[in-house]
Amino acid sequence: MIELGVNIDHVATVRQARRTWEPDPVWAAVEAQLGGADGITVHLREDRRHIQDHDVRRLTELVHIKLNLEMAATDEMINLAIESTPQMVMLVPEGRQEVTTEGGLDVAGQKDHMARAVTRLRDAGLTVSAFIDPEPEQIDTAAECGFSVCEIHTGTYAEIFHQTGRDAEHPKVRSELDRIDAAGRQIRQTGMRFNAGHGLNYYNVQPIAALEGIRELHIGHSIVARSMYVGIRSAVAEMKRLMREAADR
Ligand code: PXP
Numbered sequence: 001m002i003e004l005g006v007n008i009d010h011v012a013t014v015r016q017a018r019r020t021w022e023p024d025p026v027w028a029a030v031e032a033q034l035g036g037a038d039g040i041t042v043h044l045r046e047d048r049r050h051i052q053d054h055d056v057r058r059l060t061e062l063v064h065i066k067l068n069l070e071m072a073a074t075d076e077m078i079n080l081a082i083e084s085t086p087q088m089v090m091l092v093p094e095g096r097q098e099v100t101t102e103g104g105l106d107v108a109g110q111k112d113h114m115a116r117a118v119t120r121l122r123d124a125g126l127t128v129s130a131f132i133d134p135e136p137e138q139i140d141t142a143a144e145c146g147f148s149v150c151e152i153h154t155g156t157y158a159e160i161f162h163q164t165g166r167d168a169e170h171p172k173v174r175s176e177l178d179r180i181d182a183a184g185r186q187i188r189q190t191g192m193r194f195n196a197g198h199g200l201n202y203y204n205v206q207p208i209a210a211l212e213g214i215r216e217l218h219i220g221h222s223i224v225a226r227s228m229y230v231g232i233r234s235a236v237a238e239m240k241r242l243m244r245e246a247a248d249r
Pocket of ligand 1: 007043070090092100101131151198199200218219220221222
């Protein structure tokens, strides 16, 4: 059954705007769980712009669904992941100037570095995911490096969907969906788990949730944004309902 991992970084973004204690991402994680989230994702960035080290510690203690720690493959972050033992570590590229993660990880361009990072994390008993663009070379190299999960970057799909008037039948949307679908097939053929995320919202999620063999979607901004009006529990429940409806068709 398809699962939803809720990214709560932007709850911490609001807190950090005042460097205070509220809203607390741990409360948000509990609310997301009560709304039906299967997992919680946080991105501990090098610049600590939203999630802080103490959030990761408290989340591992207090959240009883899967915790997915998104991070760059640096020694500092790898040590921290090994200490905090989340269920999954997702390696992503990180740029200080970017507003959000802008592209997939170039696994093929830094194969030795990635293989070493994955080995350290796997030896500590962690499941390791690569956030990559839907490109055959990246998928093959991810498998060679020992990743057991690939999350396909759906940012380009989301952008095309928006630009073409939210028409899932538009040829440009279909073409990007076909690319993601082919990537999913290749990921599964190489024995890895197929996840997806980035830029997904209440309007564009269903064609992605309907892809064959997809296991988890990681969604943050649209859920946190809707939560301002309807609360986290309802926002998560509605996203989960849309995903399940599409996956069951
Ligand atoms: N997956 C990855 C790897 C991400 O970096 C992000 C954004 O932090 C997400 C999923 C969630 O993206 P969004 O906030 O656009 O839903």
